[in-house]
Amino acid sequence: MEPTNVKDPEYYHKVVDCQYACPAHTPVPEYIRLIAAGKYTEAYMVNWESNVFPGILGRTCDRPCEPACRRGRLEEEPVAICRLKRVAADNKGDISAFIPGPSSISNGKKIALIGAGPSALTVARDLAPLGYEIHLFDDQDKGGGMMRSQIPSFRLPAEVLDGEVSQILNMGIHTHFKTYVSSLKELLNKKYDAVFIGTGAPKGRDLPDLEGRKIGDKNIHIGIEWLASVAFEHTDSIGEKVIVLGGGNTAMDCCRTSRRLGGKSVKVVVRSPFAEMKASPWEKEDAVHEDIPIIDNHVPLSFVTENGKLVGMNFDKVHPVYDSEGKRKLVSTGESPVFIEADDVLIAIGQENSFPWIERDLGIEFDKWEMPVVDKDTFVSQLPNVFFGGDSALGPKNVITAVAQGHQAAISIDLFCNGKALTERPAPFTNLFSTKMGIHEWSYNNDISNDLRFIVPQASKEETLKDRKKEVELGFNLPTGFKEAQRCLNCDVQTVFTESKCIECDACMDICPTNCITFTANGEEQDLRSRLMVPALNTTQDLLVSSKLATGRVMVKDEDVCLHCGLCAERCPTSAWDMQQFLYKVTKAGNSCH
Amino acid sequence: MTYLRPKFAHPNLPKNKLGFTRKEYEGSLSTLCAGCGHDSISAAIVEACWEMNIEPHKVAKMSGIGCSSKTPAYFLSNSHGFNSVHGRMPSVATGANMANRELVYLGVSGDGDSASIGMGQFVHVIRRNLNMVYIVMNNGCYGLTKGQDSATADVGSKSKSGSINQFEGIDLCGLAIELGATFVAQSFSGDKSQLIPIIQAAISHPGFALINVLSPCVTFNNNVGSTKSYDYVRQHIEATSTVDFVPFMNEIKTDYQNDEVKMVEMHDGSWLRLHKLSQSWNPDDKLSAINALQNSHLNQEILTGILYIDNKSLETHALLGTTEIPLNKLDESTLCPKDGFLEELNSSFR
Numbered sequence A: 001m002e003p004t005n006v007k008d009p010e011y012y013h014k015v016v017d018c019q020y021a022c023p024a025h026t027p028v029p030e031y032i033r034l035i036a037a038g039k040y041t042e043a044y045m046v047n048w049e050s051n052v053f054p055g056i057l058g059r060t061c062d063r064p065c066e067p068a069c070r071r072g073r074l075e076e077e078p079v080a081i082c083r084l085k086r087v088a089a090d091n092k093g094d095i096s097a098f099i100p101g102p103s104s105i106s107n108g109k110k111i112a113l114i115g116a117g118p119s120a121l122t123v124a125r126d127l128a129p130l131g132y133e134i135h136l137f138d139d140q141d142k143g144g145g146m147m148r149s150q151i152p153s154f155r156l157p158a159e160v161l162d163g164e165v166s167q168i169l170n171m172g173i174h175t176h177f178k179t180y181v182s183s184l185k186e187l188l189n190k191k192y193d194a195v196f197i198g199t200g201a202p203k204g205r206d207l208p209d210l211e212g213r214k215i216g217d218k219n220i221h222i223g224i225e226w227l228a229s230v231a232f233e234h235t236d237s238i239g240e241k242v243i244v245l246g247g248g249n250t251a252m253d254c255c256r257t258s259r260r261l262g263g264k265s266v267k268v269v270v271r272s273p274f275a276e277m278k279a280s281p282w283e284k285e286d287a288v289h290e291d292i293p294i295i296d297n298h299v300p301l302s303f304v305t306e307n308g309k310l311v312g313m314n315f316d317k318v319h320p321v322y323d324s325e326g327k328r329k330l331v332s333t334g335e336s337p338v339f340i341e342a343d344d345v346l347i348a349i350g351q352e353n354s355f356p357w358i359e360r361d362l363g364i365e366f367d368k369w370e371m372p373v374v375d376k377d378t379f380v381s382q383l384p385n386v387f388f389g390g391d392s393a394l395g396p397k398n399v400i401t402a403v404a405q406g407h408q409a410a411i412s413i414d415l416f417c418n419g420k421a422l423t424e425r426p427a428p429f430t431n432l433f434s435t436k437m438g439i440h441e442w443s444y445n446n447d448i449s450n451d452l453r454f455i456v457p458q459a460s461k462e463e464t465l466k467d468r469k470k471e472v473e474l475g476f477n478l479p480t481g482f483k484e485a486q487r488c489l490n491c492d493v494q495t496v497f498t499e500s501k502c503i504e505c506d507a508c509m510d511i512c513p514t515n516c517i518t519f520t521a522n523g524e525e526q527d528l529r530s531r532l533m534v535p536a537l538n539t540t541q542d543l544l545v546s547s548k549l550a551t552g553r554v555m556v557k558d559e560d561v562c563l564h565c566g567l568c569a570e571r572c573p574t575s576a577w578d579m580q581q582f583l584y585k586v587t588k589a590g591n592s593c594h
Numbered sequence B: 001m002t003y004l005r006p007k008f009a010h011p012n013l014p015k016n017k018l019g020f021t022r023k024e025y026e027g028s029l030s031t032l033c034a035g036c037g038h039d040s041i042s043a044a045i046v047e048a049c050w051e052m053n054i055e056p057h058k059v060a061k062m063s064g065i066g067c068s069s070k071t072p073a074y075f076l077s078n079s080h081g082f083n084s085v086h087g088r089m090p091s092v093a094t095g096a097n098m099a100n101r102e103l104v105y106l107g108v109s110g111d112g113d114s115a116s117i118g119m120g121q122f123v124h125v126i127r128r129n130l131n132m133v134y135i136v137m138n139n140g141c142y143g144l145t146k147g148q149d150s151a152t153a154d155v156g157s158k159s160k161s162g163s164i165n166q167f168e169g170i171d172l173c174g175l176a177i178e179l180g181a182t183f184v185a186q187s188f189s190g191d192k193s194q195l196i197p198i199i200q201a202a203i204s205h206p207g208f209a210l211i212n213v214l215s216p217c218v219t220f221n222n223n224v225g226s227t228k229s230y231d232y233v234r235q236h237i238e239a240t241s242t243v244d245f246v247p248f249m250n251e252i253k254t255d256y257q258n259d260e261v262k263m264v265e266m267h268d269g270s271w272l273r274l275h276k277l278s279q280s281w282n283p284d285d286k287l288s289a290i291n292a293l294q295n296s297h298l299n300q301e302i303l304t305g306i307l308y309i310d311n312k313s314l315e316t317h318a319l320l321g322t323t324e325i326p327l328n329k330l331d332e333s334t335l336c337p338k339d340g341f342l343e344e345l346n347s348s349f350r
Helices: A009-015 A017-021 A028-036 A040-051 A054-060 A081-091 A118-130 A158-169 A184-188 A223-231 A249-260 A281-289 A399-417 A461-466 A478-486 A507-511 A525-530 B037-051 B067-074 B089-099 B111-115 B119-128 B172-178 B192-204 B230-236 B286-298 B316-320 B339-349
Strands: A110-114 A133-137 A174-176 A194-197 A220-222 A241-245 A265-269 A298-306 A309-322 A328-332 A338-341 A344-347 A386-388 A429-434 A436-438 A493-497 A517-520 A543-545 A554-558 A577-585 B059-063 B080-083 B104-110 B132-138 B183-188 B208-214 B237-239 B241-246 B261-265 B271-276 B302-309
Touching: A009 A017, A009 A429, A009 A577, A017 A028, A028 A040, A028 A081, A028 A478, A040 A054, A040 A081, A054 A081, A054 A158, A054 A399, A081 A478, A110 A118, A110 A184, A118 A133, A118 A158, A118 A194, A118 A399, A184 A194, A194 A399, A220 A223, A223 A249, A223 A344, A241 A249, A241 A309, A249 A265, A249 A281, A249 A344, A249 A461, A265 A338, A309 A344, A386 A399, A493 A554, A507 A517, A507 B037, A525 A543, B037 B067, B037 B132, B037 B192, B037 B208, B059 B067, B059 B089, B067 B080, B067 B104, B067 B132, B080 B089, B089 B104, B089 B119, B089 B132, B089 B316, B104 B111, B111 B119, B111 B132, B111 B172, B119 B172, B119 B208, B132 B192, B172 B183, B172 B208, B172 B286, B172 B302, B183 B192, B192 B208, B192 B241, B192 B302, B230 B237, B241 B302, B271 B302, B286 B302
Parallel strands: A110 A133, A110 A194, A133 A174, A194 A386, A220 A344, A241 A265, A241 A344, B059 B080, B059 B104, B104 B132, B132 B208, B183 B208, B237 B302
Antiparallel strands: A298 A309, A309 A328, A309 A338, A429 A577, A493 A577, A517 A554, A543 A554, B183 B302, B241 B271, B261 B271
């Protein structure tokens, strides 16, 4: 193999599994170290800079970082990254001095943001301090978008949401709440320099053709609409017997909210097998914990009504059959339909984009799914001054993806307003420095904790089911937060190898607790992977290959289960190995762009 | 800010026939200098024992005093061990071996421990052909007392402080062959692909097996001008053969038996496959081994590999006709036979 090009920042970035997996590439180990050091404010700011909503995400993120965590390849459970973020958010000090206020400069550019959800708020935050005049439009009376209308208060308290939304709105954003933009053409005529559309995926899927749908309509609700009407306090009760259709996180929020509004017998009924449901495992656990059975492999057949009133639903029992390509088909078991009683049914089977307010003759192209054609790197539409982000750009994902897209759209808007090509995107900010302080002294804690993942305590069920605004998760207390933070392996402290210093004493190879390092003859990647101390079977993880050493061999390190314990560097007599801390930040809109 | 070995291991760590991973053969974390050749030898011992499926509790690690003699703490922590008096490891090993011949005796010594203070013990344990592996971790200096020249330092070798050694160095391998050792090998700590099969062959050998391992002292003897530095050894190394250890191969294909490949059957049924790199040398010919060694001295080469092997070797127990049962397993009736037995014995001398 060719020697690894470690000058490419993406090489070391990929070693930091959590950060690499995060759509916004938040420097996770960096803020976990700050939490361990008790520097909660600093940890919060590292997050805020990157993901804008640390308090909200510390409670509600889909956590793509956690399945990627290296610890999950060494033992069962990854570091509780998400809940550590909450520790930082809950314990931060006064941050007002660090958050920009209204900008004192103006660059004379006016930007309209449509929708006040996570992506538009991110664009606002990135652009307002640069002197842009930001106009934010939303049909609700407060900012937050789906974070307010769809995430129930028992998962995300209103004060946390309000706090982080107002941090942005206080940057001198011109808000136009309770204003529904009914025509993009009209807005474009108002001479904005650029328009950003972050209107989410506002339309919940329905089952319009199912028998009894129209007759039972009074007691059949679309999940996200119903959650919004609960959030805005238009709805405060539901029947005792509730069926929730669907297996995603919205379904979990619907069933748990139902339990708090009077639902005594709430059941989730889902087509797919339990293990294949879209909901996050922890959300399923929380639902089951609140006495909500999840009935899988049941496909809705009809709504059953009596005297014009809904009394329940019929389901067809199925079982999954997989073809040779692993594609699933649900096949009826042939048993007679299963009847489940219900006073109310909530349909939470997915959501769709909807752009009735965008005229089709403006030059914005729509594809066959009625989705706007958007560049997936620059987020610009076919109209050079109209940008998309969040669920409305590339389909429904999650908050952290919306934030990441918001950052990129902000860069594009900044480039566009400065007359630059959108493809001239700024390089990431990177830094690499040695952590060596002396003999056995490193500036990071290389003592590998053997603790298993700590469980986040919850308030008692009796208490939380009575009050839909009472937060269920209590968050880690500080001592437990510290111990959980110590589980982090500091994967951003990179093992940096300098060929010219190596005397090939093999000390690193002998000491490595996870046998990552091998000195051997070079070869093709597949061959090399098979000849290591322990064969490197996980091909998603890279090999660090040195150039040719004095004896003709090469040093090969399998990044897969490196503990970043630094023992290779400890045992290296010539400091050919060094532990160097790597910082990678996605560059935001601003001076470096132009 | 710690110097502890983490408990985590690679999840796919291979297991040997006993179901053990290499972890079960490791010792505590080394306190030797970073980059010490001795640590590589420890790692080679771990690998050799793991590959040979040796039960760790069937090994006795014996050592004297010195950097080398500290190493038994850093490998096979589940084995028996005796860290003895300076230069006196051979006597202690002899005693232990006489008491229980069922263990693998792994003696670890250094150039000071063997070639200076323990020279008398060293030559006598060879004479007796005690069944043990005797590894000399040879760095040509006294690392534990700040690097003075040892008795194996070559004439003309320069120390870190710049002084030139005036005295003739002792060639432990030549001496051992001279004294009748039946397994003599030389290797380099930086070449595990050679060292590991040599250790395995030495463990299989029924009798005294000497492995003189050049093991650079990174702190005091890795300077330019030293003949025991990593660079010097790598530049001057000359192997007699490549070594493969083939455990318990029942059948040998004839095409192995050509001029380049020498097959040596070990006592326990395993085989050594030596790919000869020198035509004039033959591992079972003592004279050719002595010649090869002397030639290498003349050419300023460091000859490595298995230099001499006599697989018909008779070890001390065989020579003395001692009991095969370990002493701790002999019961009273065996040790104190009835009166009639003495009568019988006495009459046999009349």
